[in-house]
Amino acid sequence: MTDHAEFLRRAGDLLGPRGLTCDADLVTPWLTDWRGRFTGKALALASPANTGEVSAFVALCAEHRIAIVPQGGNSGMSGGATPDASGDAVILSLRRMDRIRSLYPESRMVTCEAGVILQVLHEAAEKERLRFPLTLGGKGSATVGGLISTNAGGTQVLRHGAMRAQVLGIEAVLADGSVFDALVPLKKDNRGFDLKQVLIGSEGTLGIVTAATLRLLPEIGGRCVIWAGLGSISDARQLLVHCERVAGERLEGFEVMPANSLAAVLDHLPDARSPLAGVHAWHALIELVAGAGEEERLADLAESLLTQPFEAGLVEDATIAANETQAEQFWRLRDSIAPAERAIGPAMQHDISVPVERMARFVEAAVPQVEARFPHTRAIAFGHLGDGNVHFHVLAPAGAPRGQWEESEGKEISAFVHDLVTEWGGSISAEHGIGQMKVAELGRLGDPVALAMMRSVKQALDPLGILNPGKLVPLAPEAASP
Structure with missing residues (x-):
């Protein structure tokens, strides 16, 4: 059994009163995801001030076998930053690490910490007559670390690519507390695997992004x-x-x-x-x-x-x-x-992609199929047609009880939509990540070879399984069986 009291004492000594709290009033706001779909419990909320503190804290968690749920702006769409109901995990907030370390106008690069808010990054770039070529509706709360961890998309992917394309270098703390420092970008570097790309989109399951070097572009006229x-x-x-x-x-x-x-x-x-x-x-x-x-x-x-x-x-x-x-x-x-839909009533929201050239035909085929299979629902699709990603939402029948409907018919609808997407050669997650919301569906529909590779990487980098457990990486079939 983990000695929580001893762990909390040592963590408090390490991070100080600003860096660790168990106060329910301070912790509770971060226990529910942005959509209100998932609520968990946490042993404590840790808020380190720098990479050194993150490193030491993660090492302490590894020693005590304490699970860690990394969290940026808590604006994710798949429950990837919400702890489970056990109360045995700590939330690791990166919000205090909000410093822009350097900005080089001549080379059009910026190095910033994981807690920097996207809108703040935009404003810093604009002061130098530059711009960061990724934006989305939640730019006032989304953080650089969260955007990297989920490989976020947005409305400019058509021209500039998702977050993966913006990252030139990365700094991350691994599951044993060691620091992977690859912040300095090189135009050519052929020393093996591009390890930063392994961490991008890994949703905090392989390492905790603490800083990144990002590309900037000239301002538009x-x-x-x-x-x-x-x-x-x-x-x-x-x-x-x-x-x-x-x-x-x-x-x-x-x-x-x-x-x-x-x-x-x-x-x-x-x-x-x-x-x-x-x-x-x-x-x-x-x-x-x-x-x-x-x-x-x-x-x-x-x-x-x-x-x-x-x-x-x-x-x-x-x-x-x-x-x-x-x-x-x-x-x-x-x-x-999205907020207009929420005001109407419950809906099952699907962040999907199919090959760009097939998306229009997919929507025309899928909407009537869903509405015929689930009477009195309404299916709509909107979003980034240019990069083959639409938000395919299915609105509940009038009067459906919020919460109850999503857990009953709503789950059947999502499985049906995901089956359709898979048949069309697409993805059940285009830009919002897998988190805990889609992890079972990924296990059901994902390519067995790809899933085995993911599990192998997870085991190699996080053998204790303490980094964001239950998110992104589905359990092997034998492990998932009762």
Whole structure:
């Protein structure tokens, strides 16, 4: 049996009163995930101030066999930063480690600690006339460490790639307390495995990211945001192909949403209005960007971009944001879909991907299949059509009890959706991670060879199994059997 009292005494001596607390008032807010789907218990909340303290604390946890649940902004979507119900784990918060260690404008790199909030990173880059090319709706709470640990995506993946593509170097504490220091980036380094890539997307199961060196890009000279109304998601797919061909690297984002998602947002936001006057089955939000000195060309590009689709009947109507305020209003409509849905009632939310060229056909096939299989539900798909990732949500029948419905019919729906995605050659997690929410489904549907490799890596780097247990890596079938 682990001596919790002795462990807590030594941890308190190590981290001090600011670094360790068992006060329920301070710990409780971090025991439930952002969606409110998972709630656990914790032995304590640890908040180290630097990498040295993280290292010493993890070593102490290894000595006492204490499980560790790393946590950044607690804004994850899959329960990956929430402890289980045993109360035997500690939450390891990286929020105090929020320092930008260095920013090099000439080489366009920044080294920052895991607790730096994404919006703060954006602002630091902007002061140097640079930008960090990843953003998402939760930028005010998401942290660098969490973004790396989940390989987060967002609305700019179409052009710049997910978080994995932004990481040049990494610092992490491993399960025995040793520090993996690979912060200094090299253009060419052929000394074996790219170990930082093993840690990116590992959800804290292989190591705890404490700092990273990230790439920055020159600031944009301007942007042009277009809102287009279309008759179908297949039309949106054709428009995307057209935009990629005409706009090339200037195409920064391409998001889609159906009419009922826009209607839900307009009901949810009392001061919002539809960008277009008519009714359209689908909407596309398109963002074009230009470098410094090229911004005047954007308006002409936007006009020419729409000419052919209008003439071909592909686009039913469209408007170009007249200024930055209107551009932000367009994006606000897109970013408000999830909270608007929550206000309606329970929903099963699926973060899925299929090959880009198949996504429109998948949506057209899957929506009626789900609604026929589960009467009185409503299936909707919205999001990043340009990179083959949509959020496929299934809304509960009117009056369904929140909490109870998700655990009954909701689970059947998710299994059905995941089966469909797998049949189409896709992934059950495109950008939100596996966490604890999808770990059983990954075990059910994942490739056996890939799962065996994951378990082998986990065993090698965390032989005691103390790093975020129960997340991401499914148990082997024999271990999962009663």
